[in-house]
Amino acid sequence: MTETRPPLALRLHDADNVVVALREIPAGAAIMDGISASVRIPSGHKVAIMPIASGAPVIKYGQVIGAASLAIAPGDHVHVHNLGMGEHRQDYAFASAATRLDPVTVPATFRGFHRPSGRVGTRNYLGILTSVNCSGSVARFVAHEVARRCLLDEFPNVDGIVPIVHGTGCGMSGEGEGYETLFRTLAGYGHNANFGGILMLGLGCEVMQIGDLVDRKVLNDKARFRYMTIQESGGTKATIERAIAAIRELAAEADKAVREEASASHLVLGMQCGGSDGYSGITANPALGYASDLLVRHGGTSILSETPEIYGAEHLLTRRAADEATGRRIVDLIEWWEDYTARNFGEMDNNPSPGNKRGGLTTILEKSLGAVAKGGTAPLAGVYKYAEPIDRRGFVYMDSPGYDPCSVTGQVASGANLIAFTTGRGSVSGYQPVPGIKIASNPDLWKRMEPDMDVNCGAILTGSSLAEKGEEIFRLLLRVASGEKSKSEAQGFGTVEFVPWQIGAVM
Amino acid sequence: MTETRPPLALRLHDADNVVVALREIPAGAAIMDGISASVRIPSGHKVAIMPIASGAPVIKYGQVIGAASLAIAPGDHVHVHNLGMGEHRQDYAFASAATRLDPVTVPATFRGFHRPSGRVGTRNYLGILTSVNCSGSVARFVAHEVARRCLLDEFPNVDGIVPIVHGTGCGMSGEGEGYETLFRTLAGYGHNANFGGILMLGLGCEVMQIGDLVDRKVLNDKARFRYMTIQESGGTKATIERAIAAIRELAAEADKAVREEASASHLVLGMQCGGSDGYSGITANPALGYASDLLVRHGGTSILSETPEIYGAEHLLTRRAADEATGRRIVDLIEWWEDYTARNFGEMDNNPSPGNKRGGLTTILEKSLGAVAKGGTAPLAGVYKYAEPIDRRGFVYMDSPGYDPCSVTGQVASGANLIAFTTGRGSVSGYQPVPGIKIASNPDLWKRMEPDMDVNCGAILTGSSLAEKGEEIFRLLLRVASGEKSKSEAQGFGTVEFVPWQIGAVM
Ligand SMILES: [Ca+2]
Ligand SMILES: [Ca+2]
Ligand SMILES: [Ca+2]
Ligand SMILES: [Ca+2]
Ligand SMILES: [Ca+2]
The missing domain is CATH 3.40.1400 (Ribose 5-phosphate Isomerase B; Chain: A,)
Known part of the structure; x- marks a missing residue:
């Protein structure tokens, strides 16, 4: 009977020592076996599920998001009062966490257009x-x-x-x-x-x-x-x-050209988030990360981008880098961006804002992890400039602004033949000639804009698992790659969203 | 009989002491009464028509373009060997040449849409x-x-x-x-x-x-x-x-709303050059300058823009400024642009290139004057930021890049209800909701692309005067303002040319 009730909190990764409240949890409410909330926990905030000693790492998304500044007991609210940044930020530890995912024995297939170049199109x-x-x-x-x-x-x-x-x-x-x-x-x-x-x-x-x-x-x-x-x-x-x-x-x-069977290894998936909300980082993005890992295990390629959105979490990518040279390219990008924004009188301002903190985000790492979560856990096989041809399979990074049309334009130019776009507020867009799916982060968005949304990751808040939704995304991508129209595609989106990244003075 | 032969050379202003060869002039050929070419003069190059002492100013467009570095005789080729920059550049002489043009007694009219704001539209x-x-x-x-x-x-x-x-x-x-x-x-x-x-x-x-x-x-x-x-x-x-x-x-x-009679004083003309050639500065641009002066004399407003194109000739605008404060705004713009381009690793590089010099342009002043020629001779009534509402009548300046769609977008945002666009190579574009005319600088362009061109200023090379063509442009603008479709408008141009000036980092 209790199985049918929506869960109060979500554990994002097996290694996590905190869970995220999916709605407000009253003081004393049972969060999971033997653990009750010691105080009221606002929706979107973190609760400890095991004891964390003062100075020990707090783990969310399977990643260190900071260190406990006080001893934390199971059921405690974890936020600015007992969680600090610790010393992890600038330790790039290149390639220290590049754990290869198990490849599947028989990759999935789709029906695509085989080109003389050896690439396979999902449209013609x-x-x-x-x-x-x-x-x-x-x-x-x-x-x-x-x-x-x-x-x-x-x-x-x-x-x-x-x-x-x-x-x-x-x-x-x-x-x-x-x-x-x-x-x-x-x-x-x-x-x-x-x-x-x-x-x-x-x-x-x-x-x-x-x-x-x-x-x-x-x-x-x-x-x-x-x-x-x-x-x-x-x-x-x-x-x-x-x-x-x-x-x-x-x-x-x-x-x-006619559609013929092709291995999923020919899929190149551009991943994007836009119009994000407080749920994006715990539902749609990690579900897409699960799908990205699946695609990599099937031999395909997934592209993470949006450098301003990952700022502060770059050391997680350097650790996942296949080798030191690949990791160093991430560091180079970050330095380029710091200069680019500074000379344009801007800044890489991604610190949790007061609004972010009210929503439950404590550290810059945690905020950026919500975006990086799209990238799953696969090793980082390559780092590319904006619109640079992607010539390696696996999980890769392509530099770009966070601005959706500009970032996707770079991904398509780099070779993406599928787009997966997570959104919490509700973005509507398309990127011809490449079909894209929209992944809703919350049930309200799904209800309001279902004709524009392809996947409801809001269901994670009411009991679906990240794995189920990740699998659903992967299966849908295979069908769309084979010719099924995504909702944006069927509506004719994508004739004004070509927005090349304009760098430099307009003369 | 000789009247019907195309002229060999064109005098751009009554005050000029040089004329421009409209085609190659053989040594010894008669240029005008009593003056023969002392050497072969290439097409587009300058010939003296009076003695110019060493150190004396060389005048083209009625403006000093430099100083003679040697004594020059009538019929001499005037170029880098006998013409230098002189000392004029940085003398802004604010408001020293703001000579008011005679207003007409009865302004011309057009039929437009009177708006509650007091402005009048040329389209609805x-x-x-x-x-x-x-x-x-x-x-x-x-x-x-x-x-x-x-x-x-x-x-x-x-x-x-x-x-x-x-x-x-x-x-x-x-x-x-x-x-x-x-x-x-x-x-x-x-x-x-x-x-x-x-x-x-x-x-x-x-x-x-x-x-x-x-x-x-x-x-x-x-x-x-x-x-x-x-x-x-x-x-x-x-x-x-x-x-x-x-x-x-x-x-x-x-x-x-219906069309009703309106004074030409309600016209706000955005002026633009794009795809310029060696003739633009001696045919289409000064003819448009003539039309601009006419419009100002009829009480209307004309807008010069494209700051990178006037670089080096800014002191001519400061001199024409209605007052010192207006002139200083031009200097401020120039300084802003030097910083903008420098911080983007560019430069305000408008020096005559080797190609420009082969075409007969000797100094940076002379090159920029070809663009400024669109602005006629009226006093400069105001200087505006990009897309800033224009609230004064007469000849005004609005800051913008030289890039056509971006510059015109700013002019329309500033209030332009007509566009006049000169071109030598042949630009095709439109700017809905504002109709624009295309003015060809040379007869070859007119012949090749007449369905896209509204006015043939190439006829100036074969005997039409700048005044005739300026009058023709003005009359056409009145008709287009009243509803006659320009060629770009009739073809449906103008749905993709809205290009706001993007300044700063894309994040
Ligand atoms: Ca985003
Ligand atoms: Ca984005
Ligand atoms: Ca130009
Ligand atoms: Ca300079
Ligand atoms: Ca231009």
Whole structure:
């Protein structure tokens, strides 16, 4: 009978010596066998489930989040009054916790589009990639005209045409970090396995020259790549006609692709959180972390990003790094970000705010762990720049801002063919050509916005386990990879969410 | 008979002591009465038309572009071998050249939409303004649904519905320069007289909160303003229905507006150059400058922008400033830009490049003058921040990058209800809800891209005068203000060119 009552508290990892209150717990209430709350515990706050000596580590997410500043008894509220940061922060202990997960014997499969590059797409779109905002309107005109003429009707294996339009590409330096970042982003979209063909469309006089993309051999597969500029083509009307002809050729080539069985090892999952709430870190994010570990065990790749969100927990990634060089790249990123924000008069301000503390977060580690929880427990196989091609399997890190569209844009450019997005407040977005699922962190969000949400991790608050939800996410990802439409995809999201990371002065 | 032959050279201002070769001039060829070229003069280069003593100023555009470093005779080629910078650069001489232009006795009129604010629109659109990229897809869905249901058919005075979608609004600091710049931009679009009604659409959890726009009284006209967030509305589908209902109410209100006669003093012209070539500075830009002066004489407002493009010629604007305080704001902008570019590892690099020099540009002043030429000769009545509301008539300056969509976005936010865009390479773009004309700098561009170009200033190379072309631009602007569609407008440009200036770190 008691099994059907929703649990009062959640233990996030077997090694934890605290649990999280899933709602307010009255003083004296039984939390688990033989342990009762010694005081009232607010929702989202921590309760000790074993004795913790003064100076001993407090463990949540299986990770040290600080040290007890007083002796703590089972049933005690654990917060700022008895938990401090301890001395752990700057001990990177490179590769000290890179424990390989057991691979499955027979990886799961999905049905995808095998590309000549060896990558496998989960969709088969045509893309109109723009080098600059100044060719964006014409790219949309071309897509509109393709639809108006029903041009793709004769190519049933093509999923559609996606104009990739953005706000940058000129009014910027033609060299340096900002230029190289945009260059990688465009090159990465050009290579994404979810595109069966790419028309690259420029204005002609922009800083980001199509010629450079061609010269640097990033867009040189003749069968699936065409390019043109509006100025060379003789203006809007002439460009549209020329583009339509190119699209017809690309469609004929792309249409040859059919879905075939592929190992889950070909899945590259971009993980993201946005519009987070107090539940994200204890429901949706760790459930996604479980799915990420599953994917890694099946031979696939999962990408953690959003550097400002992991600030303060970087030593956990350095410890999980496959080797010291990989771990050092994490430290380098953190240092770059400290400089980037400082020179822009900002700061990497991720300390628990008064609101965070009211919600039960005590230390910066604990806060960042809620985001890192998406990354599960697998060793860190690689660290990549924003939009850098990911060339290793397993759990990897790609640098990016936390800003959702910008971070996902980098992940897609790096090669992601699936997106999993956790949210507590309710984000609605899509990232064509890559399908994404939305994972709700709480039951209220699921109830309010079910037509936008794919997975209800709010059920963890009423008795589902992280493992059950992690398994559900993994199975859904396999189906979506095989062609099932996610809710955002079915609604047509994803034509304005291409947001390359703009670094540097707009000139 | 000789009148019908295209001129060999162009004198840009009555005060000039040099003229510009419109094509290659052979040694000995007659340039004008009694003056022959002493050597071969390449196209675009300068020839003296009077004796210039060593140390005396060389005048082009009616402005000192440097000092003769040798004695120069009529017919001599004037370039790096006999022209230096002189000592003029840093003498701001505030307000020393603020000569008021003669106002016309009876200003020209157009037919526009008179707004309760006292401003007059040249169009009557409904806008869906988004606070963040994360509501951009839904804004497009709403606009699409309005079209699908033919909702605006019953409101004939409404020009259409414009989703204003962008890449920022979150992942940024909630205070400081970047935030305030975006805030002004959104507020300015909300106030632009070309919108008869605005639906502001947010996600809910973004940094750029709609509540702040409402609280700060920028969007508080109940009859023409509605707002909602996707999270509060209960997701995508619910938001679309709620938005449709709001649009219907806004359309009914906007439909009450009709075109009525309005003085040209209500025109606010954003001036822009993009994809410039060697002719821009001697044909399209000075012709637009002539039109700008005409507009000022008719009581209207013209806006020069693009600070990186005027770098080096800032003292010309300080001299034209109406008073010292106005002039000092120009100097402040320049200093801000030097810091902005330096902290982003860039520079205000506007020195004539080797290519510029081959094209005939000798000094940085001369290069920047080609851009400043758009601003005519009127006194500088005001200097504004990017997207700051323009509250003075006459010729004004609004700070912005040179990057076209970003600069025009600021001008529209500042209140522009017309755009004039000069181009040599051929830019194609639009800026809904504000109509813009394209002005071609050379006959080849006109020939190649006439369906995209509204005015052929290339005709100046074959005998038309700057005054004739300036008058033509002014007359066309009056017609477009009254409802005539410009070529970009007729083609549907302008739904992706909203590019707010993103300043600061993406977090
Ligand atoms: Ca986040
Ligand atoms: Ca995010
Ligand atoms: Ca320019
Ligand atoms: Ca300097
Ligand atoms: Ca420009």
